[in-house]
Amino acid sequence: MRIVGLLVAFASATMLMYGQQVANTDFEDWTLTKGSGQYKDYEEPSHGWASGNGAIHIAAGSDPVCEKSTDAASGAYSAKLTTRKIFGQIASGSLYTGKFALNLADPVKSAQRGIPFSGRPVAFKGWYKYAPVDADSATLYAVLSYWDGQQRVPIAEARILEKEARSTWYGFEIPFTYTSDKEADTIALVFASSAGGEFFKGSVGSTLYVDDVSLVYGPVSVDDSEVDAADRLSIVRSVIQSTTPMQWLGIYAMDGTLQATWNNTMFADASHLQPGVYCLVADTKHGVIRRTFCVY
Numbered sequence: 001m002r003i004v005g006l007l008v009a010f011a012s013a014t015m016l017m018y019g020q021q022v023a024n025t026d027f028e029d030w031t032l033t034k035g036s037g038q039y040k041d042y043e044e045p046s047h048g049w050a051s052g053n054g055a056i057h058i059a060a061g062s063d064p065v066c067e068k069s070t071d072a073a074s075g076a077y078s079a080k081l082t083t084r085k086i087f088g089q090i091a092s093g094s095l096y097t098g099k100f101a102l103n104l105a106d107p108v109k110s111a112q113r114g115i116p117f118s119g120r121p122v123a124f125k126g127w128y129k130y131a132p133v134d135a136d137s138a139t140l141y142a143v144l145s146y147w148d149g150q151q152r153v154p155i156a157e158a159r160i161l162e163k164e165a166r167s168t169w170y171g172f173e174i175p176f177t178y179t180s181d182k183e184a185d186t187i188a189l190v191f192a193s194s195a196g197g198e199f200f201k202g203s204v205g206s207t208l209y210v211d212d213v214s215l216v217y218g219p220v221s222v223d224d225s226e227v228d229a230a231d232r233l234s235i236v237r238s239v240i241q242s243t244t245p246m247q248w249l250g251i252y253a254m255d256g257t258l259q260a261t262w263n264n265t266m267f268a269d270a271s272h273l274q275p276g277v278y279c280l281v282a283d284t285k286h287g288v289i290r291r292t293f294c295v296y
Helices: 052-057 235-241
Strands: 001-006 030-033 042-045 050-053 066-069 078-080 085-086 089-091 094-100 112-113 124-132 138-147 152-162 166-175 184-192 207-216 222-228 247-253 257-267 276-284 288-296
Touching: 030 235, 042 052, 042 066, 050 288, 052 085, 078 094, 085 166, 124 138, 124 152, 138 166, 138 207, 152 166, 166 207, 184 207
Parallel strands: none
Antiparallel strands: 001 222, 001 288, 030 042, 050 094, 066 078, 078 207, 085 089, 094 112, 094 184, 124 166, 124 207, 138 152, 138 184, 247 257, 247 276, 276 288
8 A cells, every 4th residue: 555645735823725715704894783772782793694692682681692802812803602691591602604583482493504605625623712601511513514405404514512611712623524425505603602502501601702713625736745654654754744743643534534543643554544535633732734645
């Protein structure tokens, strides 16, 4: 078995992106909606983003569940999501691509998630901070789907459930797991300060900050370098071209499934991999490095 390295398309904090991205994922642009009397003003990120803030304009005195914050991973602003009580019910701090249309008969249907999208990203990444109250947990996820003429069908998901407090900005990168080869027509990016908020579960005061979200795509062209993979392959030296041990290494198939992991090493054994394209992710002290390679 031999391995051909593919183009170095991504590098730690300056990772290049190819393919469609969602607008305003740095949360720098916000739209103000004015209230009156006991109904408070609120802001939401512009360009296809929505939150549960619309409910406060029929709930006098209620505070927004999504706010603009100057505590940002980069730039001027981030999105601050706070779990509150509205109408006596738990209302998770929420932000998502789509629109909000209050449905008092079935409040769960108020959040209409998803915007038009085409593409096949391999991962979902960004930054967040989290301050849970009691045993609460936050969720951050992306779902790709298509309309089959009768219903919406998910084809891929990237999701993280955070139970720990994160007092400083924490970077995440979650591979998509694909369950279909169908083409997506919609994407929903969703963030919630209480993961159980859809079912009115959570703890008042739990707070999630989100910033600099993006989609990661796969290889774009081929490099003709080759290395021998008969036994133990030094993928980090040959594909990433590093001589420093990495804190963590992982190899993913292009459908997002994790194939193997290593800790504190600069070697990775690829001899068990079937022919195909793979992505190696290395966690370093300088950030995440991504390289793609082909086994044949």
